[in-house]
Each structure stands twice: as structure tokens, then as C-alpha cells.
Amino acid sequence: MDKSYKIFLSEKDMPRQWYNLAADLPGQMNPPLGPDGNPVTPDKLAPVFPMNLIEQEVSTQRWIDIPEGILELLYRWRPSPLVRARFLEKALDTPARIYYKNESVSPAGSHKPNTAVAQAWYNKQFGIKKLVTETGAGQWGSALAFACSLLGLECKVYMVRISFDQKPFRKLMMKAWGANCIASPSNETKSGRDILAENPDTPGSLGIAISEAVEEAVTDASGETRYSLGSVLNHVMLHQTIIGLEAKKQLELANEKKVDVVIGCAGGGSNFAGISFPYVYDKINGAEIDIIPVEPTSCPTLTRAPFHYDHGDTAGMTPLLAMHTLGHSFIPPPIHAGGLRYHGIAPLISHSVHHGLMNPQAIDQLECYEAALTFATTEGIIVAPETGHAVAQAIREAKKAKEEGREKVILFNLSGHGLMDLVGYDKFLNGELTDHSMPDSDLQKFTEVLKKYPSPQ
Numbered sequence: 001m002d003k004s005y006k007i008f009l010s011e012k013d014m015p016r017q018w019y020n021l022a023a024d025l026p027g028q029m030n031p032p033l034g035p036d037g038n039p040v041t042p043d044k045l046a047p048v049f050p051m052n053l054i055e056q057e058v059s060t061q062r063w064i065d066i067p068e069g070i071l072e073l074l075y076r077w078r079p080s081p082l083v084r085a086r087f088l089e090k091a092l093d094t095p096a097r098i099y100y101k102n103e104s105v106s107p108a109g110s111h112k113p114n115t116a117v118a119q120a121w122y123n124k125q126f127g128i129k130k131l132v133t134e135t136g137a138g139q140w141g142s143a144l145a146f147a148c149s150l151l152g153l154e155c156k157v158y159m160v161r162i163s164f165d166q167k168p169f170r171k172l173m174m175k176a177w178g179a180n181c182i183a184s185p186s187n188e189t190k191s192g193r194d195i196l197a198e199n200p201d202t203p204g205s206l207g208i209a210i211s212e213a214v215e216e217a218v219t220d221a222s223g224e225t226r227y228s229l230g231s232v233l234n235h236v237m238l239h240q241t242i243i244g245l246e247a248k249k250q251l252e253l254a255n256e257k258k259v260d261v262v263i264g265c266a267g268g269g270s271n272f273a274g275i276s277f278p279y280v281y282d283k284i285n286g287a288e289i290d291i292i293p294v295e296p297t298s299c300p301t302l303t304r305a306p307f308h309y310d311h312g313d314t315a316g317m318t319p320l321l322a323m324h325t326l327g328h329s330f331i332p333p334p335i336h337a338g339g340l341r342y343h344g345i346a347p348l349i350s351h352s353v354h355h356g357l358m359n360p361q362a363i364d365q366l367e368c369y370e371a372a373l374t375f376a377t378t379e380g381i382i383v384a385p386e387t388g389h390a391v392a393q394a395i396r397e398a399k400k401a402k403e404e405g406r407e408k409v410i411l412f413n414l415s416g417h418g419l420m421d422l423v424g425y426d427k428f429l430n431g432e433l434t435d436h437s438m439p440d441s442d443l444q445k446f447t448e449v450l451k452k453y454p455s456p457q
């Protein structure tokens, strides 16, 4: 029996290819649609993304080589450790074996740099000089700022105003890595000005910030600016699969023959895709695995929202994507897991859920903080509030294994640390947080907008 706590992979054993789930999904994926209602062709996306990333976005090739130049960037923190959560297991007195993949060891503190360095590298190869993006609480913005600093690209980040005002530290990380971070909505874009004219005190939202970033990229006259997105799109999911591919090798090293449950928290879906897609491949090929994306009850995208065509942003600048969506004018409640407050979720995940390959769950904010504190006082890591959702589900599964008297193997992705998010912990400890389960009336109100868009097949 393996007695390890941490299972390391050597750099030479790091995966050399990403796994593309689009090659194996059952049924036909619904293509993104343009304003004329027809599928968007790659040339239409060219002002937004470089062509090498557009090719990945539409690829159905199963394995895609990771260029040597990207591997060199990833070696700064990869392979990340896989950890057996023995102290948590003991505290729960469970027969389950719980493993977590620790993505908090990256320089920006989360899984986001896995795709940030890849996107920055492909843009640089294509001759792009500046990347523009949005960020909620700042995890993605800081990851892209870090990646751009390594590759000598200019970086501009539209940060959702409420976080810009309340969470100065990630803003300072972006500054340290040389990026220009401004509050969204701003006066620098038409979409920002329009929203400010209507509602000058708006706290902003991810949807609004995406509108501003896309607008800046497509209106830049030099042709040397592109937009970069930290989640949702196929190529972002692809870059994150290195997480699950490493985990598979590490579980083999730990002599685990089978995984029973795979868990990740889900905002736009990228860390969950990263840990789970290599296991979805196994499930499609007959393995029995419970694959669980976890979301907040306040943003129940996968558990309650319809599978429908919708825009990825508030102003309707992006193509229509077939996804589970709360409607692009969704205004999220003030929960502390800022990265889980997006209205939609990756089409690849939506399609998988639609075909019964995943088993989404929603958990209330208070249970997530409770679980995060149990984790902090056993395993030691103070996780990001987003990650708290994965921890809470892992604890639920470990308790279930105890009730059933089964030795299950549970794998979850520790998507980030929470050292920049301690205000949320403080509020929880002071009893100032509440649950915000979405009422049916709100779900109906926000999804009303979808009626004007087509239904996916």
C-alpha cells in the first residue's frame, strides 16, 4: 500500500499533448452563431483571436501537441503536486481515499496561468503585441498579466468595478507584472459609456467587462491587439487538460487502479474541464465514474438554467453560444466566490451535461466556507472561495462513502488558494454571510431574454 502524502511527477514525465474532448463527445456540438443566425466562420473571429488559437477552437483532433516553448513556460510551476488528503480523511473518519491536485502552486495562485501562458505564447507567435481581457475578482487578470510579462506583451485588464474597489491586492499583482488594470464599466469604450449613462453606480459584471475588452480589441486600428478569455471557450478547456492528464499519471504512481468520483468547481468551467475531461474520455469508453461540476446555489447555471443559445457578454458583442445560461443580463448576488458568478458555462461542458456524462451539483455559500475551514484546519491550505465548492462536494462524497461503507477514490481540483480572499473568510467567521439560493422568479426574469434566440438541437 502506498504511504505517500504527495505524489510528484518529474518534468520529463509531464504530458506533451493536450486532450481535446470535442473529438469524442456523442452527438453533434451546436456551432457558435453569428448575428445573421448562421454558424460563425473562423475568418469572422479573426479580429478577436489570433488564427492559431481559432484553429484550436474549432479542432476535433483528439490530441494536440504542446509546443516546446509553452512547456518551458509551464515548467515554472508544473507538474503540480497531487496530494492525498490523509488529514482530512482522518478528521472525517471516512474509508474514502481523497486526492487533490494542487493548482494553487502557480505564480498567480490558481489554475488560470495554464491557459494564460499558452494564449500569450500563441498570440506572440502570431505577431500580436497587446492582449486585452476582463477579470472578476482578479484571478484571471493576474494570470494573464503574469503570462504577458514573461513574453513581453502589453496587457490591459478591465476589472469588474466592485472587485476593483474592494479587492486591491490582485490589482496590485497585475501592476507588479506590468499590466494596466482599470475599473469596468469605464469611459474608454462605447459599451462602458452606454452602461454608465444608464446606471452610473453599477457595480459592474463579468458580462459588461467582456463587452469592453472585446470592443477594445476589435476596434484597435493597429491590428496588433487581440482579446483573451480565461474560461468558457474550447481552446481554454483544452489548455487546462494538462491538470487531469498529470493527475492520471500521478494516481497510477500511487497504485490507484480506479477513480470513482471527480470533482471541480465550475464558473465558466475551465478548472473543472481541466481535471475532468481526461476522465470523461474514460467514461465515454465505459468506465464508471461520477463526474461532478459544483456551482453556487446563487448562480445555478448547470443545475437549473436552460441549455440555450446566448451571448457570452452583456452588450451582445460575442457570437451566440449553445450553453447552459442564466441569461446574459444576469446580475449576480454578492457572494464571495467571484469566479463562479458568470451567467453561462463552457459549451463543451453544457453538451456533456446534456448527454448525461456529468452530474452537476449546487451548494450554498455557508456550507462551502464551513468545508473550506475544515480543509484549512486539517490539510492546512486556505483555499479560494471558488475552490471551497469543490472541497464541500468532496466532503459530501467522503461522508457518503462512510455511510455506504465503501472505499471510494475521490479526486478534486484545488483550483486556487484564498490568500487574497481573506475578507470573505473574515465575514464568514463574523457571521455576516448569508446563503443566496436563486428564487424561481429571478430565474424566470433573467432567462426571459433567451426567448429571442434559437434553441440548440
Ligand SMILES: Cc1ncc(COP(=O)(O)O)c(C=O)c1O
Binding pocket: 110, 111, 136, 139, 140, 230, 231, 232, 265, 266, 267, 268, 269, 270, 271, 272, 338, 339, 340, 384, 386, 387, 415, 416, 417
Ligand atoms: C480559484 C478559482 N477557481 C475557479 C474559478 C472558476 O473559473 P473556471 O470555472 O473557469 O475554472 C476561478 C475563476 O476566477 C478561480 O479563481
